[in-house]
Amino acid sequence: MESHAPGIDPVTQPPLDDRVGDGLARLADALRSQSWKGASKNGLTPTQGRVVALLQNAREGLRLPALASALGVTAATASDAVGALRRKGLVEKHVDEADRRVASFELTDAGRMIALDVALWPAFLTEAIDTLPSTEQESLLVSLIKILRHLQRAGELPPQRMCVSCTYFQPNVRPEDRRNSHVCAFLGTPFGNQHLRLDCADQNPVTDDREASELWQQFIGGPLEK
Ligand code: SF4
16 A cells, blocks of 8 residues: 655545656656657657667668567558658668568668767756666666566567567576676676666567566566565
């Protein structure tokens, strides 16, 4: 049950989960407004800006269905955004020689220049987060990962390339080292909650439901979850 301080009326006060949701919605509003400013500065729509950001992190380019899924939009919307970026000379199409029906999209040199600027759009939020102590930042990151994973499983978000759903993730296998209790088997290095990735180009998703659930339990049941 939610506890309340003397003088605060729990009847008139919205529940805690509502107020946290309200806070996140306000942050989303601020991000949307900022991305409009950043996008229009570069002559892009926010969707085009997100395509540029996604392609920047995709070493081998992305196909249209993967782009649409990552953006959480229809294939037609993703196709419109990619078409506009191609006309601006920021994205180019690569046809698979083995199967000419398959094509992927990559940034051009001009697109990579814009991507550097696009990456700075959320800087105002980073500055605000930097005012928190590192322990609070780490807790916030873990809480965000829990929310993102829940939304992903509920079908409200496209698959996220997070450590917590990666076959290379070995959570809490090094309990003797609290700051680096996990291992990334791809990189062969120990790391901690403070290093957890939300969008890793090397992620290999766990596809089996039971394995995904076991991996999650191994993560949240570990000593860093307390
Ligand atoms: S490959 Fe990437 S997503 Fe997977 S555990 Fe390593 S850092 Fe995390």
